[in-house]
Every structure is written in structure tokens, then in C-alpha cells.
Amino acid sequence: MDAETKLIQRIARAIPSESGAGKGGRPTGGLRLGIGNDGAVLAPSGRTEWVLSCDAFLEGVHFLADRHPADSVGFKSLARATSDLAAMGAAPRYFLLTMALPLRRTGEWLDGFLQGMARASRQLGIRLIGGDTKRHASVAISITVLGEIARGRAVTRAGARLGDIVYVSGKLGCAELGLRMVKSGVLKRGKPGAGSEISLLKQHLYPRIRMKLGAWLAAHRIPSAMMDISDGLSTDLGRLCAASGVGARIWAERIPRVKLPEAQAGLLERLKLDPLQLALHGGDDYELVFTVPRRKVKQLRNAPDFADLTAIGEIERDNQVTLVGANGRATRLVSGGWDPFRKK
Amino acid sequence: MDAETKLIQRIARAIPSESGAGKGGRPTGGLRLGIGNDGAVLAPSGRTEWVLSCDAFLEGVHFLADRHPADSVGFKSLARATSDLAAMGAAPRYFLLTMALPLRRTGEWLDGFLQGMARASRQLGIRLIGGDTKRHASVAISITVLGEIARGRAVTRAGARLGDIVYVSGKLGCAELGLRMVKSGVLKRGKPGAGSEISLLKQHLYPRIRMKLGAWLAAHRIPSAMMDISDGLSTDLGRLCAASGVGARIWAERIPRVKLPEAQAGLLERLKLDPLQLALHGGDDYELVFTVPRRKVKQLRNAPDFADLTAIGEIERDNQVTLVGANGRATRLVSGGWDPFRKK
Numbered sequence: 213m214d215a216e217t218k219l220i221q222r223i224a225r226a227i228p229s230e231s232g233a234g235k236g237g238r239p240t241g242g243l244r245l246g247i248g249n250d251g252a253v254l255a256p257s258g259r260t261e262w263v264l265s266c267d268a269f270l271e272g273v274h275f276l277a278d279r280h281p282a283d284s285v286g287f288k289s290l291a292r293a294t295s296d297l298a299a300m301g302a303a304p305r306y307f308l309l310t311m312a313l314p315l316r317r318t319g320e321w322l323d324g325f326l327q328g329m330a331r332a333s334r335q336l337g338i339r340l341i342g343g344d345t346k347r348h349a350s351v352a353i354s355i356t357v358l359g360e361i362a363r364g365r366a367v368t369r370a371g372a373r374l375g376d377i378v379y380v381s382g383k384l385g386c387a388e389l390g391l392r393m394v395k396s397g398v399l400k401r402g403k404p405g406a407g408s409e410i411s412l413l414k415q416h417l418y419p420r421i422r423m424k425l426g427a428w429l430a431a432h433r434i435p436s437a438m439m440d441i442s443d444g445l446s447t448d449l450g451r452l453c454a455a456s457g458v459g460a461r462i463w464a465e466r467i468p469r470v471k472l473p474e475a476q477a478g479l480l481e482r483l484k485l486d487p488l489q490l491a492l493h494g495g496d497d498y499e500l501v502f503t504v505p506r507r508k509v510k511q512l513r514n515a516p517d518f519a520d521l522t523a524i525g526e527i528e529r530d531n532q533v534t535l536v537g538a539n540g541r542a543t544r545l546v547s548g549g550w551d552p553f554r555k556k
Numbered sequence: 557m558d559a560e561t562k563l564i565q566r567i568a569r570a571i572p573s574e575s576g577a578g579k580g581g582r583p584t585g586g587l588r589l590g591i592g593n594d595g596a597v598l599a600p601s602g603r604t605e606w607v608l609s610c611d612a613f614l615e616g617v618h619f620l621a622d623r624h625p626a627d628s629v630g631f632k633s634l635a636r637a638t639s640d641l642a643a644m645g646a647a648p649r650y651f652l653l654t655m656a657l658p659l660r661r662t663g664e665w666l667d668g669f670l671q672g673m674a675r676a677s678r679q680l681g682i683r684l685i686g687g688d689t690k691r692h693a694s695v696a697i698s699i700t701v702l703g704e705i706a707r708g709r710a711v712t713r714a715g716a717r718l719g720d721i722v723y724v725s726g727k728l729g730c731a732e733l734g735l736r737m738v739k740s741g742v743l744k745r746g747k748p749g750a751g752s753e754i755s756l757l758k759q760h761l762y763p764r765i766r767m768k769l770g771a772w773l774a775a776h777r778i779p780s781a782m783m784d785i786s787d788g789l790s791t792d793l794g795r796l797c798a799a800s801g802v803g804a805r806i807w808a809e810r811i812p813r814v815k816l817p818e819a820q821a822g823l824l825e826r827l828k829l830d831p832l833q834l835a836l837h838g839g840d841d842y843e844l845v846f847t848v849p850r851r852k853v854k855q856l857r858n859a860p861d862f863a864d865l866t867a868i869g870e871i872e873r874d875n876q877v878t879l880v881g882a883n884g885r886a887t888r889l890v891s892g893g894w895d896p897f898r899k900k
Contacts, residue, residue, distance in 0.1 A: 213798065214791055214891045244605060245712060248799070250643040250783055251609035251703070253710045258602015261588060265595035266700055268654045268690045296594040310612045310698045344698075346612045354654045354688075354698035356610055359595070366597045368589060439594055447558055454557065455592070547558045 219318065219345050220248070223309070226326035228333045229340035230306065242360070243306065246341040252308070254358075262305075263359040263366055265296035271351040277317070279394055282324030283331070284417040285351070290332040292442065293355040295421045295498040299440035300366045301430020302359030304338035304423065309355055312348030328418075336423060367430050367502070372437040372456035376503040376527040379512075381422050381520050383468045384445055385487060388494025390416020392483050412476070419498045424516040426500060434511055438502035444493045444549020449501055450533050456503075461534045462525030462545070467491050492535070493548035503527055563662065563689050564592070567653070570670035572677045573684035574650065586704070587650065590685035596652065598702075606649075607703040607710055609640035615695040621661070623738055626668030627675070628761040629695070634676040636786065637699040639765045639842040643784035644710045645774020646703030648682035648767065653699055656692030672762075680767060711774050711846070716781040716800035720847035720871040723856075725766050725864050727812045728789055729831060732838025734760020736827050756820070763842045768860040770844060778855055782846035788837045788893020793845055794877050800847075805878045806869030806889070811835050836879070837892035847871055 223229075224247050232246035232253065245253035256262065269289035271277050277285070294304050309329075313322065333339065338357065390413045422440075429435050437456050441448045445467070453460050469491035472479060480487065504512065512518060528534070535545040567573075568591050576590035576597065586604075589597035600606060613633035615621050621629070638648050653673075657666065677683065682701065734757045758764075766784075773779050781800050785792045789811070797804050813835035816823060824831065848856065856862060872878070879889040 214794070216787075217795065217798070244708075245710065249712050249714075250640040251607040251646070251701075251710075253644070253705075254600075254606040254608065255707065256598075256600035256602055256606065258600055262598040262600065262606075263595040264598065264652065264700070264702070265686065266652045266654050266688050266698070268656055268688050268696075268698065270656055270690060270692050270696070273656075273690060273692055299594040300597070302595070308608065308610045308700065310610050312612055312614055312617075312696065342609065344610050344612050346614060346617060348614050348617055348696075349694075352612075352614070352656065352692075352696050352698075354610070354612065354696075356608070356652065356700040357595075358608070361597075363599065364588075366589065366595075368593050370593075443560075450558070451561065454561070 216345055223326060224248070224340065227330045227340045232341070243341060249342070252306070252341040259363070260360045261363055261366060263297055263300050263302040263361055264356065265293065266354060266356040267293035267296065269353040277321070277351055281417065282321045283328030286325035286328030287332045287418050289353040289355055290329050290338070291336065291419050291421050292498060293357045294336050294338055294423070295440045295442065297357055297359035298421050298423045298426035299438055299500060300361070300368070301426050301438070302361040302366060303427055304336050304357060304359050306341045306358040307338050307355055309340060309343035310353070311343065312346040312352040314349060314351070315347065317351055336421060361430065365430050365433070367435050367438040369437050369439050369452045369455035372452060372458050372503040372527050373505065374458065374527055374529055376436050376505050377509055377523050378449070378460055378462060378501065378503055378525045378527065379521050379523055380441070380445070380468065380499055380501045381425060381517060382497065382499040383470060384441065384497055384499060385470050385490030385494040386415040387419060387496035388490045389470055389485065391496065392485060396483055415497065419496065421498055422500050422517065428516050429502065432511060434504055434508050435502035436505055438500060441497045441499050441501050442495060444495045445501065446492050446533065446545050447547040447549035450547050452501060453531070453533060457531070459528045459530035459532045459534065460525055461528050461536060463536045464488060465538050466522060466524045468522045492545065495549050560689055567670060568592070568684065571674045571684045576685070587685060593686070596650070596685040603707070604704045605707055605710060607641055607644050607646040607705055608700065609637065610698060610700040611637035611640065613697040621665070621695055625761065626665045627672030630669035630672030631676045631762050633697045633699055634673050634682070635680065635763050635765050636842060637701045638680050638682055638767070639784045639786065641701055641703035642765050642767045642770035643782055643844060644705070644712070645770050645782070646705040646710060647771055648680050648701060649704050650685040650702045651682050651699055653684060653687035654697070655687065656690040656696040658693060658695070659691065661695055680765060705774065709774050709777070711779050711782040713781050713783050713796045713799035716796060716802050716847040716871050717849065718802065718871055718873055720780050720849050721853055721867050722793070722804055722806060722845065722847055722869045722871065723865050723867055724785070724789070724812065724843055724845050725769060725861060726841065726843040727814060728785065728841050728843060729814050729834030729838040730759040731763060731840035732834050733814055733829065735840065736829060740827055759841065763840065765842055766844050766861065772860050773846065776855060778848055778852050779846035780849055782844060785841045785843050785845050786839060788839045789845065790836050790877065790889050791891040791893035794891050796845060797875070797877060803872045803874035803876045803878065804869055805872050805880060807880045808832060809882050810866060810868045812866045836889065839893050
């Protein structure tokens with residue numbers, strides 16, 4: 213057996229995967245043929261729609277192979293790709309994994325990576341059905357995810373209307389704080405440092421994805437527009453507004469942000485970080501930002517994770533995002549999140 | 557507008573793409589929502605199946621950004637991904653493009669790349685519906701293709717049976733010869749050299765994909781097993797046999813290979829290349845290898861590209877590929893093609 217085929221079999225054993233070999237050749241769960249072929253074959257029922265998205269996760273850009281634990285790289289690469297399904301309200305079903313690896317990462321490092329990815333796969337209920345493996349000078353991961361949703365229920369970025377309320381889930385800026393901690397050396401040789409700091413690193417290393425919330429919102433047709441916050445609120449809310457042809461006004465005081473316990477309060481000062489700036493511009497949180505017509509706001513009370521939702525502002529006519537400070541002064545909020553192609 | 561959004565719009569303008577905005581919100585061609593959202597949304601009819609495959613194309617591994625013309629990189633990355641659809645008999649429909657780029661490749665180089673990809677997209681009838689863009693130290697392309705096929709008609713690697721005839725399309729080894737020519741300096745600063753050599757480089761730079769042949773074979777249920785030759789005949793026929801639980805015996809004299817016109821005959825000698833070895837082990841040809849039950853062989857005469865088909869051997873019980881030389885001696889054919897994870 214050639215080495216590439218062996219590697220594919222090792223991946224398929226480690227990660228919950230689907231060969232599509234249902235009983236009597238009948239497709240199971242909409243899948244006729246899975247991993248181990250030129251392509252995977254889906255046999256859609258015609259009663260649902262399929263959502264497709266892809267996401268790349270690159271050594272030296274999104275993670276440092278010598279600092280970030282291998283299982284975090286595996287977990288996060290799958291979680292962040294799946295977050296795009298949550299953002300549209302689709303239920304995760306299958307994924308394809310494209311991996312480019314140096315030979316020296318095919319041993320222990322790969323085992324750790326696959327362990328983390330297997331954990332994300334089980335948590336998110338998404339199974340491997342194919343992919344591609346290549347040798348490369350550095351680790352490059354590219355994942356295509358497939359989700360399923362009732363006909364016509366996928367939520368896009370483009371439906372926000374004048375007067376809609378802008379909501380976000382969770383606290384923003386946690387992942388960016390984690391990244392800064394790793395860069396400043398808190399995370400050494402792939403292991404988190406002091407126990408109390410592990411929880412701060414969690415959203416950076418093993419992000420929680422808002423699958424249930426996204427699916428519930430879509431199923432109940434509550435949001436007029438929705439997306440996940442992967443590049444920072446200032447960038448992503450700007451994109452939602454641009455796609456909808458509207459603007460937004462948000463209040464700085466309402467934006468849910470990192471609040472550290474007394475014992476760790478010095479950390480922000482040491483790293484010269486401001487919680488509001490982290491919340492406005494920090495990337496990688498994978499929380500949801502969505503807009504809700506006023507008449508539907510009451511229905512939100514039944515949402516999963518309702519306690520984690522915050523109304524931060526509303527949709528305006530103006531084609532820009534305006535931030536109202538604690539002093540009442542309004543300024544234009546410029547995209548300051550993660551934009552890889554901005555010239556510095 | 558942020559720089560990433562601008563880049564996405566530039567890509568969507570250059571390449572035939574689909575936003576899914578059909579009249580009155582009705583899905584067109586099975587697509588409800590295309591490029592410019594968190595994910596693309598497919599609205600399958602339920603009458604067909606969808607084939608999904610992905611393929612990575614990496615600078616320094618599969619191409620040299622300073623030697624290979626940018627438009628070849630764009631053309632080939634899409635063509636080779638689409639070849640996996642041909643290999644199963646599916647008709648190409650949509651693709652997602654994940655691109656990691658250094659900033660210095662976002663100007664003229666990207667224009668050339670997009671031009672080549674647009675040409676492949678038109679030739680193959682496959683349209684862009686989404687993707688991901690990232691900044692990176694080197695160019696890394698990952699493409700997910702989607703094809704459509706009648707229910708139950710997708711051809712896999714796993715159906716070859718004792719006595720079936722093994723066919724290949726085209727001449728094998730042409731692409732490998734092209735690669736060796738590029739490496740030896742025939743291709744300088746992204747431009748092919750002498751006119752007569754351009755045709756030799758064609759299958760390496762702008763590979764022809766056997767879409768019509770693959771679709772016709774699948775539609776007429778002729779092959780018992782099929783795949784494309786991307787990693788060399790010795791590797792890929794070995795994979796087809798392993799998936800089918802059989803072996804094969806092929807005749808060296810029958811294998812269609814590179815034959816140079818008198819004027820260029822010296823090239824093979826200069827590069828120390830043997831046409832049979834190129835044909836057995838050279839990668840990147842994207843020709844099809846497939847097996848046909850004897851009773852169906854006659855039907856092949858109506859195949860598109862029939863003149864390009866060659867019977868090279870037959871399926872045996874033995875779990876190996878046997879090569880019979882011109883002298884009648886049989887030897888085991890060991891995988892000698894492109895296997896990125898083999899330790900040298």
C-alpha cells in the first residue's frame with residue numbers, strides 16, 4: 213500500500229468518518245459514498261437544502277505549530293469552518309479535509325491534531341467523507357463543510373432592515389486576548405501555564421461554536437440577517453451592513469466584553485490591552501452577530517443560550533457603523549479587525 | 557470596503573461565478589445562494605446525486621511561481637480538481653476556491669491566475685460559488701468541486717472483476733515530460749521557449765480533462781471501475797485494484813506513450829528519460845483508467861474520444877499489478893508514481 217493511502221486510512225480511523233456503505237447500497241443520511249474514493253457522493257432527498265462553506269487554517273498565519281498544542285489546531289480548524297454553518301442556521305453533516313503537511317509533522321503531531329479534530333467532530337456532529345493529503349513545507353489545512361437546512365430557511369447577511377435590533381452572542385474579544393497571551397509567552401511548549409489562565413485561553417484554543425443557537429434562530433425565522441464574528445465585530449458588522457445596504461448604530465457600553473477576576477486583572481495592563489478594543493476589533497470569537505425585527509424580539513426569550521445574548525444597537529439608514537461612546541459621542545467605527553489583505 | 561471583500565469581488569468578476577440570485581428568489585440550476593455569503597446554498601431536486609471532491613495545488617510542491625506562467629497555475633488548479641468529477645462520471649457544476657496568497661502575488665500575478673482559471677471554468681462548464689481568501693508566505697490553492705450525476709450512476713474504484721479489460725485514455729507520461737522540461741530550464745521566466753516545444757508542454761501546463769468521456773461511460777454503465785491518473789499509472793492502477801480487491805496484468809508494449817517527432821527526438825536522451833517509464837510512473841496526466849466487462853467492450857466504439865482509448869491489460873485474481881515486458885517476462889509493477897508521503 214502506498215504511503216498516501218496509509219495516511220488517509222489513519223485519518224479515517226482517527227476521525228468519525230463515513231464511507232457511505234449503507235446496507236444494500238442504500239444511501240444513509242443523504243450519503244451514498246464517502247471517504248476513500250475520487251469524490252464523495254451525496255444523494256439528497258430534495259426536501260432539504262445543503263449549505264457549503266470552506267475555510268483555510270495556516271501555520272504561521274493562524275497558528276504557530278511550535279506554540280499551539282496540536283490538538284487545538286485540529287479542533288479549531290474544524291470548529292471555525294463549521295461556524296459558517298451556524299451562521300446560516302444549518303445543521304452540520306459532513307466535511308472534507310485537505311491537509312498539507314511536512315513529513316516531520318506526520319508522527320506525534322498528527323496524532324494530536326487528529327485527536328483534537330475527532331473531538332470537534334463528535335461535539336459538532338459532523339463526519340469526515342473525503343479530502344486530500346499533500347506534502348508541504350508548512351502545515352496548511354483547508355476544510356469544506358456541508359450542512360443541511362429546511363428549504364428556504366438559510367439566513368444570509370443581506371436581510372437587515374431599518375430599525376432592526378443588533379444582537380451578539382457571548383463576550384467578544386476573549387479569543388484575541390488568548391492569542392495575545394500565547395504570543396506573549398503564557399503558553400509554553402504547547403502547554404498552557406498556570407491553571408487559572410487555561411480558561412482564558414479556551415475560546416482561543418478550543419472555540420465554542422453557536423450551532424444550537426444558529427439553528428434555532430433560523431428554524432424560527434427570527435433574524436433578518438446573521439453571520440459569525442470571525443474577523444472582529446467592526447469588520448463583520450460592517451460586512452453585514454454592506455450586504456444589507458444599511459448602517460448600524462451600536463453603544464460601546466452595551467458591548468459584552470472580557471471581564472477578568474481580581475486575581476488576573478493585572479494581565480490586561482501587562483499586555484496593554486483594553487477590553488472594549490478587544491471586543492470591537494478582536495478576531496476569532498465565532499460568536500454570532502444578527503439583526504432582529506422589533507416585532508420578533510420577544511420570541512428570543514425561548515432561544516438556547518438566551519442568557520448569552522446582548523442587544524448592542526440598531527440598524528440605521530446610513531451606510532456605516534456608528535459607535536456611541538460612554539460620553540454619548542458618536543464616531544464612525546472603522547473596520548479594525550483581521551483583514552489579511554490590508555496594506556499596513 | 558475592506559481589502560478582503562474587494563479581493564473577493566475582483567475574483568468573482570474575473571471568473572464565471574454564480575450568486576444564486578435567481579428570479580423571484582427561485583433557485584437556478586440547483587443553486588439558491590452563491591458567492592458573497594458565509595456559505596453557498598444548494599437546493600437539490602432530489603432527482604440527481606451530487607459528487608464532491610477537493611484538491612490542493614501548492615507553490616513549491618506542484619508549481620514554481622517564478623517558472624510556471626500564472627495563467628497555467630489558475631487553469632491547472634481548477635482542471636485537476638475537476639478531473640475527479642470526470643473520474644466518477646459526473647457533470648461539473650460549481651466550485652469553491654480557497655486561496656492563500658502573499659501580498660506581492662495580489663497584483664499582476666493574480667490577474668494572470670484568474671485569467672487561466674476563468675478559461676478552465678468556461679471550458680469545463682463549472683462556476684464559482686464561494687471560497688476563502690487568506691494571506692500567506694507562499695501561494696496555496698485548495699479547490700472543492702461539485703458535480704451532478706443521475707442517481708446511482710457514479711463510477712467508483714471498487715467494482716473491477718476478474719477478466720475485465722483495463723483501458724486508458726490518451727498517451728501517458730506527457731505531463732511528466734513537460735514537468736522535466738520546465739525543471740531543466742526549457743521554460744524560462746514564465747514563457748515557453750521554442751515554438752515546437754509548446755505542444756509538448758501543453759498537457760503539463762493546461763491539461764485536457766476527459767469530462768465527456770467520463771460522463772458518457774458512466775451514463776452508459778460501461779466501466780466496472782474508473783479513476784483518473786493523477787499520480788501515475790503504477791500508483792493509480794494499484795489503488796483501483798486494491799479498492800476492488802483484485803490484481804491486473806498489463807502489457808508494456810500496449811501502453812500508449814510519448815512519441816516525439818524526429819526533430820525533437822534528442823530531447824528524451826538529453827533529459828535521460830524513457831517513454832515507458834514516463835508512462836508507467838509519471839504523474840499529472842489526468843487521463844482515465846477504467847475496467848470494462850468483456851461483454852460491454854463492443855459498446856465502447858460509440859464513446860467520445862474512442863480513438864484515444866487503448867486496452868492495456870486485464871484484471872486478474874492476484875492482488876498485485878503485473879507488467880509483461882516486450883520479452884514476455886512478467887514482473888511485479890511497484891508503485892513508482894507521485895507519492896508525497898513515501899520516505900526516500
